[in-house]
Amino acid sequence: MSVSDVSGLAAAVLDEVARAVVGKREALTLVLSSVLAGGHVLVEDFPGLGKTLAARSFAQTLGLDFTRAQFTPDLLPADLTGSFIYDQKRGEFDFRPGPLFTGLLLADEINRTPPKTQAALLEAMQERQVTVEGQTFPLPAPFHVLATANPVEYEGTYPLPEAQLDRFLTRVGFGYPTADQEWQVLSRRVERQREEQTLEAVTDASGLLAMQAAVETVTVEESVGRYCVALAAATREHPHVLMGSSPRGALGLMLVARAYAVVGGRDYVVPEDVKAVAPAVLAHRVTIRPELWMSDVSGETVVRAVLGRVPTPATFGPGAS
Secondary structure, rough: OOOHHHHHHHHHHHHHHHOOOOHHHHHHHHHHHHHHHHOEEEEOOOOOOOHHHHHHHHHHHHHHOEEEEEEEOOOOHHHHHHEEEEEOOOOOOEEEEOOOOOOOOEEEOOOOOEEEEEEHHHHHHHHOOEEEEEEEEEEEOOOEEEEEEEOOOOOOOOOHHHHHHOOOOOOEEOOOOOOHHHHHHHHHHHHHOOOOOOOOOOOOOHHHHHHHHHHHOOOOOOHHHHHHHHHHHHHHHHHOOOOOOOHHHHHHHHHHHHHHHHHHHOEEEHHHHHHHHHHHHHHHHOEEHHHHHHOOOHHHHHHHHHHHHHOOOOOOOOOOO
């Protein structure tokens, strides 16, 4: 599959998802870019802003098997991974796969469950496998987690540990719609005369794998790659930061920028691609100093400050030096 083919399919996916999720094209582009880059996405925002709807819509349009796991305070790790069940007729234990064995897992309200269960996702998200009672089981390909979370200050939530946050390639927020966008949501509901909304599949699992393979062919010039490194390194030197982005953040920045470029119709990355995805990729990898928690300082403000300070490469494009 060529990059131009991927670009066309990506536009069709976004157009279809936008039928359900109104007025959030940029956020949806970041989510799709993360999936094309092979990663997982954390959608963090207040209740009722379309997080769950977006996850279900992407599963439908990408033609992926879809499973939803509602994260609650009493959810156990085995509820996600599956477990061995004794078969009385055969006299032996059989493994019953859990909801992790799917194409796209909606981890709904992931920060409403304690850290022990949150940690059950770590192996699955990083290694694409689960281990139950000493036996390892590979997960299907493709496998992506699209988790939703309410802000930490919202009552009844648990902060995600840094190790868990680092497994998410991006963190995206939708924000409140404008008055016109909110009216579109209402009017479309009246027009279809039912609650559910069915979207058309644009591709399937094998098609998504082909799209991801095409993204791997995108050109990243050394100047742009070093720009990613410089941005990640600058977060570690910011005076408001206790802990900045690791090299995994720089790698994630390059990977998402490649996919973002493809969605934009290019087979090479420009600095503007990096700038567009940097807050989503780096902000959740930045830990603010405790004495600043009650101020307006956040990971996103740090990243935007870094973007304004780190010099942008003067040359870019295929063959630039």
